[in-house]
Amino acid sequence: MNYSYNGQTVFQDAGKKLSLTNAYEYCRQIARHHAKTFYLATLFLPKRQQNPIFAMYALLRTVDDLVDLAEDKLTNGQLTREEINRSIDDWKLRLGECYAGQHRNDPILMAWHDTLCHYAIPIELPLDLIDGVAMDIDFTPFETFDELYVYCYKVASVVGLMTAEIFGYSDREALKHAIDLGIAMQLTNILRDVGEDIDRGRIYLPLEDLRRFGYSRDEFMSKAMNGNFIELMKFQIDRARRYYDSADKGIPMLQKESRLAVTISSRNYSDILKAIEQNGYDVFTRRAYRSFYQKIGTLPSIWLKTALSN
Numbered sequence: 001m002n003y004s005y006n007g008q009t010v011f012q013d014a015g016k017k018l019s020l021t022n023a024y025e026y027c028r029q030i031a032r033h034h035a036k037t038f039y040l041a042t043l044f045l046p047k048r049q050q051n052p053i054f055a056m057y058a059l060l061r062t063v064d065d066l067v068d069l070a071e072d073k074l075t076n077g078q079l080t081r082e083e084i085n086r087s088i089d090d091w092k093l094r095l096g097e098c099y100a101g102q103h104r105n106d107p108i109l110m111a112w113h114d115t116l117c118h119y120a121i122p123i124e125l126p127l128d129l130i131d132g133v134a135m136d137i138d139f140t141p142f143e144t145f146d147e148l149y150v151y152c153y154k155v156a157s158v159v160g161l162m163t164a165e166i167f168g169y170s171d172r173e174a175l176k177h178a179i180d181l182g183i184a185m186q187l188t189n190i191l192r193d194v195g196e197d198i199d200r201g202r203i204y205l206p207l208e209d210l211r212r213f214g215y216s217r218d219e220f221m222s223k224a225m226n227g228n229f230i231e232l233m234k235f236q237i238d239r240a241r242r243y244y245d246s247a248d249k250g251i252p253m254l255q256k257e258s259r260l261a262v263t264i265s266s267r268n269y270s271d272i273l274k275a276i277e278q279n280g281y282d283v284f285t286r287r288a289y290r291s292f293y294q295k296i297g298t299l300p301s302i303w304l305k306t307a308l309s310n
Contacts, residue, residue: 020114023107024051027058030108034061041265046257052119052166055111060129060159062108066091067133081138088134092127099123119165125158132158145206145239149183156189157182167258169250177250181266184243188272191236194283198223205236223284233281237273244270 031054032039042053070087073079094109099116103109115121132154142148160178169175190197190204197204203220210217213235215228247266251259275288 018105018107018110020110023110023114024054026107027051027054027111030054030058030061037268038265040268041261044261044264049166049258051111052115053163055108055115056159056162056166058108059112059126063091063126063130064133067130067137071137084137088130092130095123095126095130115166121162121165125162128154128158139202141203142206144208148204148206152183152186153179156186163262164254167262168255169253170255171253174250174253177247177253180243181247181250181262184240184247184266185269187236187240187243188269191233191240191276191283192272192288195223195285195287198284205232209235225282225284230281233276233283237276240273241270 028051031042035057038057042050045053066087070079070084073084094104094106097104098109098113101113103113132151135151135154142151157179160182161175164175164178194205198221201221203217205220207217209232210220213228213232215224215226215232219226219229244266248263251262251266254262272288276283279286279288
């Protein structure tokens with residue numbers, strides 16, 4: 001059987017038993033293709049931690065893609081909600097089998113099972129993520145930030161909790177800060193993708209915040225740029241940065257060899273907020289991003305900061 005990703009054959013098993021090496025390589029290719037900032041940060045991890053991180057990303061990405069595909073088919077009438085529920089339940093079953101030592105010769109589940117042999121990552125975390133991404137299928141706007149927080153926790157903070165177990169930590173307080181990093185990153189995603197989400201008929205910002213700044217839902221959905229919207233964006237960016245600030249306090253609690261990678265990931269993601277500001281808060285027609293050279297340019301200062309804190 002050929003195992004292909006992004007149109008390219010990652011490996012061939014030629015009818016032989018799937019090897020763990022090939023399984024991890026398959027996961028690495030998924031991370032490399034989909035998450036460039038994330039992938040860059042993983043290169044600064046020790047080799048023994050890279051494969052588990054790739055396995056984790058591939059697992060979560062597969063679940064995300066499954067839900068996205070189901071959502072599209074539901075919209076187009078190709079699937080019913082009941083069929084989607086069965087598909088999600090089947091993935092939960094496969095995940096449970098993986099935790100029990102079975103992986104159906106699937107490269108992602110094989111790599112994840114091997115990861116579980118070395119790190120104590122409770123099944124509740126990936127199950128929470130499945131439930132979180134499934135919230136997008138029957139999406140309804142969030143009335144309050146507390147509601148948005150639950151969503152951000154499930155789709156992002158659980159990832160931070162899983163990676164914390166792989167990275168290792170000296171104080172369980174690090175887990176609180178890992179949660180905050182997930183919240184910060186997901187808020188950044190939401191702010192960056194405002195325009196794209198409107199095109200899908202969605203608004204992820206809490207409705208209570210729109211009312212606070214006198215910016216109507218109709219104005220939001222029509223992409224109206226005005227002073228009220230800019231103040232709304234400043235408020236959201238400030239909130240996200242407070243979560244990044246809290247997350248930074250947890251980095252020294254991680255094992256030394258993991259701190260550089262986490263700092264790189266956090267810094268490059270938080271810089272998206274700076275890009276939004278530089279774009280004049282126009283998230284309707286301009287996508288905020290950091291180029292590869294901008295990301296690389298941050299490495300010397302990040303390395304120095306991390307070295308001084310060790």
